Structure formats: C-alpha cells, structure tokens
Amino acid sequence: MGKISKIIKSVCFAVVPLAAACTQPQGNVLHTMHGAQVHRLEDARFEVVPEIGAVRDAYWCAAGEYARRAGGADWGDRVYVARGLGRGEAVDRKSTVVFSLAPVAGAEPQPWLMRVNRFRPGDYLTVQSAERRCENLRPFVWSAT
Numbered sequence: 281m282g283k284i285s286k287i288i289k290s291v292c293f294a295v296v297p298l299a300a301a302c303t304q305p306q307g308n309v310l311h312t313m314h315g316a317q318v319h320r321l322e323d324a325r326f327e328v329v330p331e332i333g334a335v336r337d338a339y340w341c342a343a344g345e346y347a348r349r350a351g352g353a354d355w356g357d358r359v360y361v362a363r364g365l366g367r368g369e370a371v372d373r374k375s376t377v378v379f380s381l382a383p384v385a386g387a388e389p390q391p392w393l394m395r396v397n398r399f400r401p402g403d404y405l406t407v408q409s410a411e412r413r414c415e416n417l418r419p420f421v422w423s424a425t
Contacts, residue, residue: 308370310350314417316342319370320350325362325380327370337413339399343379344410351381355408360384364399 308320316330316338326346330338340359347353363378370376377399387402405413 310346312342312345314338314341314414317371318342318346318350321369321378323380324351324382325378326351327368327376327378329368329371329373329376332375335416336399337416339377340405340410341414341417343377344405344407344413347379347381347407348411353381353407355406357381357407358383358404359407359410360387361399361401361403363401 310318310320312318314330316328316334319327319329321327326343328339328342328346330342343359347357347359348355353359358381360380360383361377362380362384365375365377367374368376369378384402388400389402
C-alpha cells in the first residue's frame with residue numbers, strides 16, 4: 281500500500297466518526313446545524329438553547345430539526361410551544377424555550393393571525409414551517425458576478 285493511500289485511509293478513519301458524532305444525538309442533547317443545543321426533557325418535551333444573542337427564528341429552526349431528527353416527526357407534524365421564553369430547565373440559561381410534539385393542555389387557541397415570535401404555550405408550527413426558519417439564519421453571501 282502506498283504512502284498516499286495510507287494517509288487517505290487515516291484521514292477517513294479520523295473524519296468519519298467525527299462527522300457521525302456531529303450529526304447524531306449524544307445522550308439527551310442534540311447539537312443542531314446552526315449551533316443550538318436541544319435537551320430532551322421528561323414528558324416528550326425538549327428545550328432549545330440557541331447561541332447567545334440568537335434571533336427568535338433560531339428557536340423554531342432548532343425545534344424543527346430536533347423534531348425531525350431525534351423525535352421522528354414527519355414534515356406535516358406540529359411542534360408546540362410548551363413553555364415560553366424563560367430560565368432553562370436542563371441548563372442554566374435565562375433564554376430557553378421548551379417545545380413538545382404533543383398538544384399543550386390548557387393552552388389558548390391559536391389566533392387566525394399568529395405571531396410566531398411570542399412563544400406562548402400552545403403556539404405551533406409544522407415541522408416543515410419550523411425548519412424553514414433556518415433559512416433566515418444562513419449568512420448572506422455576496423457575489424460580484
């Protein structure tokens with residue numbers, strides 16, 4: 281076996297497990313593509329902890345990604361706000377939101393015109409709509425052509 285093929289083989293053995301670790305949930309925590317942490321809680325709830333200073337779309341984006349990847353939800357399934365913006369249950373942060381894939385008991389009916397950034401218990405988006413919020417998080421790339 282040549283020197284180059286040994287190097288390629290070594291790199292593959294180092295990179296493949298690392299890539300798998302980045303995409304798979306580690307225990308009770310999932311690290312999303314946009315840098316948020318999502319912690320699994322009791323009663324099929326999960327807590328979204330985006331990066332400090334993240335915009336509100338980052339919460340829905342992470343909730344949609346978690347619902348699809350770790351929760352096994354389909355694109356048309358709903359992601360509900362279980363608890364609005366507040367102090368974390370799984371981590372010591374003051375700006376987390378708890379979501380659920382099950383309807384929230386005692387929540388007010390969602391109004392016809394919903395404001396998705398208010399995070400009131402019972403508010404929901406479909407998994408697809410939540411993941412569409414990720415598009416607002418992508419950096420702007422300017423092209424001179």
